[in-house]
Amino acid sequence: MRHAPDLLRIATAGSVDDGKSTLVGRLLYDTKSVLADQIDAVTKASVDRGLEGPDLSLLVDGLRAEREQGITIDVAYRYFATPARSFVLADTPGHVQYTRNTVSGASTAQLVILLVDARNGVVSQTRRHAAVMALLGVPQLVLAVNKIDLVDDQASVFAEISAEFAELTRSLGWSDEQVTAIPVSALHGDNIANRSENTPFYDGPTLIEHLETVPNLTERAPVGLRFPVQYVIRPRTPEYPDYRGYAGQIAAGRVSVGDEVVVLPSGQRTTVSQIDTADGPLESAHTGRSVTILLADNVDISRGDLIAAAVDAPEPVQQFTATVCWLAEKQLRPGARLLLKHGTKTTQAIVGGLDALFDEQNLALVEAPESVELNQIVRISVQTAEPIPADDYQVNRESGSFLLIDPQGGNTLAAGLVGDALAPLHLKELV
Structure with a gap:
């Protein structure tokens, strides 16, 4: 073949x-x-x-x-x-x-x-x-x-x-x-x-x-299932009176019928009973596939939740360090109240502090800048109104990335990476 x-x-x-x-x-x-x-x-x-x-x-x-x-x-x-x-x-x-x-x-x-x-x-x-x-x-x-x-x-x-x-x-x-x-x-x-x-x-x-x-490096390390729930499907028809499926695209990993999973941020555990697609049911599916997952137990799940492999599920957090590339004309300052979009979940967020600015020309860090300009990269602290089940970006790109959004205009202000993405870089002492 x-x-x-x-x-x-x-x-x-x-x-x-x-x-x-x-x-x-x-x-x-x-x-x-x-x-x-x-x-x-x-x-x-x-x-x-x-x-x-x-x-x-x-x-x-x-x-x-x-x-x-x-x-x-x-x-x-x-x-x-x-x-x-x-x-x-x-x-x-x-x-x-x-x-x-x-x-x-x-x-x-x-x-x-x-x-x-x-x-x-x-x-x-x-x-x-x-x-x-x-x-x-x-x-x-x-x-x-x-x-x-x-x-x-x-x-x-x-x-x-x-x-x-x-x-x-x-x-x-x-x-x-x-x-x-x-x-x-x-x-x-x-x-x-x-x-x-x-x-x-x-x-x-x-x-x-x-x-x-060149080697095709699809992932820097193996990671279990990460499935952000986009829709809850309940047809409520005589043909499917009890059907309850969770639709979305697999962000990372693989899922198979019988796998033990955990729903985040609630932490409820169950197993996968069925995997549906537009082309019919599957026994397993992998990264990038759009599927509808059915679970063995009746679990309270809504859009924005994450279905993850039970063996390596991320811990939901509300306070964390992140590295962001600022993409807006207006400045970022400490205390900014923004929206944070992670996977299919959007929640309110506050930028607690600007910890260090990355000077990419001199490969150095500038400590505690007063503000951040267009195209600058900065390490910040973030607090969210609701817990988000995020991996460190160094572990998994898809579940370790997020967007910061203007709550008034809806424009994307920054692309963010969960964790200190500057740490692996060989940078000069703070200046």
């Missing part, structure tokens, strides 16, 4: 004009993941602009207004495949004010391609993006030194940029095995799908070869 290739979730990041859109277009083009009429349309548009060949960035740049401004501002998800593996790619913008989009795109990535322009090297936005990836726990990084064809001493430039980036990533907690540097020209296709004769100093894999063979 022929098995389908496994799926790797990847994301791109980098500064404006580093060539992310061209790189993604090249990946789509070289893996034959675009239709012939799309290529024809791009070629025609490129010729109309006076270009000699197709501008592959046009395959992925979204809105016409964005292209006219010269920057891409949304997070676009692209799909492509090779015989060895399938890929979902989050193409994130490079401008500093869109760091929030980078956080969104990289939050589920198993690998991030971080681009730098060979002419500019590691810049402040490179350091900022690397810091965000470290906080999010991205397990694999690729440094794509793009536009390598535009520098004179390519070998020296590549070696210098790679060494500087390696020093940065080691400081942020990555091992050398987790980081791979590749010299590329997205415009000409050098070292994307085919090894380039223009970079004789480089004997490593092409970008696609690396993407095909």
